[in-house]
Amino acid sequence: MKWRGRIENYNKVSFRKDLISGIIVGIIAIPLGMAFAISSGVKPEYGIYTTIIAGVLISIFGGSKFQIGGPTGAFIPILLSIVIHYGYENLLIAGFLAGVILTLMGIFKMGFLIQFIPRPVTIGFTAGIAVIIFTGQIVNFLGLQNITKHEDFISNMSEIGLHISTINTYSVITSIICLITVITVIKLFPKVPGSLIGLIFSSLMAYIFFKGEVPTIRSTFGDIPSSIPVFHLIELNFEKIRTLIGPAFVIAMLGGIESLLSAVVADGMSGSRHNSNKELMGQGIANMVIPFFGGIPATGAIARTATNIKSGAISPISGIIHGVIVLIILLLFAPLASQIPLASMAPILMLVAWNMSERKEFIHILKTKSSDSIILILTFLLTIFLNLTTAVEVGLIIAVILFVKRMSELLIVRKVLPDRSRQNQKLMTYMVNENHDCPQISILTIEGSIFFGTANLFEETILKLSYNKPKFLILRFGRVPFIDTTGEAKLASIVKYLRDNDSVVLLTGLQSQPKELLIRTKLYDVIGKQNFFEHSGEAIGHALLNINYNKCLGCKHYAFLECSSLSNSNLLDLKDQKME
Structure with missing residues (x-):
């Protein structure tokens, strides 16, 4: 899909629609970008930088007219594990290598391979990731103190149990205010960004009534810089490539799956048709550039892409505008964003986890009581208790074995x-x-x-x-x-x-x-x-x-x-x- 074809017959009316949808999605993307970054074990501004750069580059070079790129919840357990095990600087290298892998996949036209991943495997690991994200926000929801983050699920749950006595009542109240506000706004005013309203309202309540009692972005991570992302080189050598190629491959595979699934959803909503290989190249280019500005890996965001279409987007220009809007807000309102309580962000991510859990599809597959049910449960449990890589590998192997068995019976x-x-x-x-x-x-x-x-x-x-x-x-x-x-x-x-x-x-x-x-x-x-x-x-x-x-x-x-x-x-x- 050539760029000209994506903005064919473009005019002022089209730009107005793209402008409106870009502003709406940009506003929604800010709290999500910060929340995803914090949950991934890095500073919130890195999530904002990712939103800006990925938003622009994926829209320019991608293969979907309506794709909105940025940090997503699916990456949280993977990125957190890499940060804990290798450190933030090596996460940037892994992200860059993932970009190279995605670009090569696009060049060699490997986009079609994603469709061979069985549905029970994708539903299983998506639901597993949702559980990890949801439970990972219990700490901020309750305002627990002295928590050490671990790579594995059981250790993190044990940490919560060991420190449950440090619960912060003010954090719980702030979280509940945010949660109720978001749900109410979504039900009464579906077109209004409920997550943003909930974040602002609960932050104001905490500032007015519980000032100094609830941990904020500033008290935990320092102030968010009100400046454009600064270019800096990453230290790349053969030894680091050898060490990080495994994590990079996982990022690339998940990023490819997530972005193409998002593009398919966009096709269904808009009646358009994406170019899967070009989309992989766009994702790859974005992820190769992001690390040089401190950003974390990005992919196509299904919820933001859907919002973009529902808001009346006409072309990829809406995605570019969304990135520019985030940059403008960063420059103007970074000091205010630093005052956001972590307790206000926890319910937003919990709702993200709930919405991405694919619970209806999960139950539907379970009810079939077939071999697909076994693949689903196994992938789901392995994602939670081991890791995504093992879960997908085992899920695919079992799926292939069962497929061969079924074919042999035919x-x-x-x-x-x-x-x-x-x-x-x-x-x-x-x-x-x-x-x-x-x-x-x-x-x-x-x-x-x-x-x-x-x-x-x-x-x-x-x-x-x-x-x-x-x-x-x-x-x-x-x-x-x-x-x-x-x-x-x-x-x-x-x-x-x-x-x-x-x-x-x-x-x-x-x-x-x-x-x-x-x-x-x-x-x-x-x-x-x-x-x-x-x-x-x-x-x-x-x-x-x-x-x-x-x-x-x-x-x-x-x-x-x-x-x-x-x-x-x-x-x-x-x-x-x-x-x-």
Whole structure:
């Protein structure tokens, strides 16, 4: 999607709409940016810097007309873990490397890969992240003191239990005021940014009635600088790249998933169509630039993107305006933002966690009581109690195993014979029985893909059904859309086994992919071009002309129309018929 195409037929009316939506989203983004940064273990201004830079760059270079980029809740547990383990400076390096990975994914057109992540896995880790975010705000909601942040969930919950006696009543009151205000505003005035109103109102109440009693951004992190982000170099070397490439890959994968999911949501709401590879490049460029200004990793923000569309956005210019608005507010109102109580931010993030939890979809998948339910629960629990990387890896592995198992169950190999009472003598399974089965010609219908998960079953079933070593084994491949090298190797083994026992394999209805693979592996030549047929009738006719007629004499199976005459003819007649 070219930039010109994204602002086609743009005019003053369009700009006015983008201006309004950009202002609204910009105002909403400020408290979220600070809250996400604080919860990620860094200073609040770094979240604002991320909102500004990501907002502008993702809108310029991304592949979605309406995408709003910035820090998101999904990143919180990952970034906090990196900050605790490696430190803030190394978080910047990991963010830069993640940007490089995302850019390369876009360049090499790997955007389509995201769609192969099963829904239970994304729902599972999203719900798990929501739980981590929600429980992570209990400390600020209650105003607990002397809390040490840990990487793992259980240790953080233990910290809360150990320090529950330090609860700050004023913080609890402030949090409740904010929570009630946000919920009330959202219900009564859906178009008004409830989180901002709740933040301002509860901050005013705390300042007027509990001044000095509730921890604020200033008392905890210092004043927020009222200046533009300053460029500074990051220390990048091979050793740090080797150490941080793992965390960077996790950031990149989650960022790619989140941004493309957001773009899909935007497409559904607006009727537009995003370019997934260009979107990954836009996300990558933004994340490569952000660290040089102290910002944390960013991605597409689903809630802010949806708000952008609902507010009437026309083009990516609304995203650029949103970033500019955040910068203006930073320059003008940073001292006031420093007075915001941490207790006022806790309910906002709790509501973010609640909204991102995908609870309805979670329950829906659980109710299916299927293998997807197992994947969902496992991914969910591993995200909470171990980490996102392990959760996604295990979820994907189990999903692949279960998929292969399901696919293997779909492979069907059936022995068939023509039903002479039906039109065109259709080949049917029910025609085969102990007294009606040609000893010299076996016809097998294969349905389904033959790949590493089904190859053994394919080979075992074929050999079992051709135990009598017929003169001709006809394999009907018309319903085999795909075969991999494992399946090809098993087919080659079947051909060799039967050939060693003086049997000939005939293949019919071969589709394009299997045929191309057999040609590339030379198995096509081994079987012989003359043994491939377009239709089963042609293969049957070929086999009937080349069977051992001596074995037909006295045969009472009558599997084919010709069998009656073949069984009762003398040898001379059979030879004459063959010559004809």
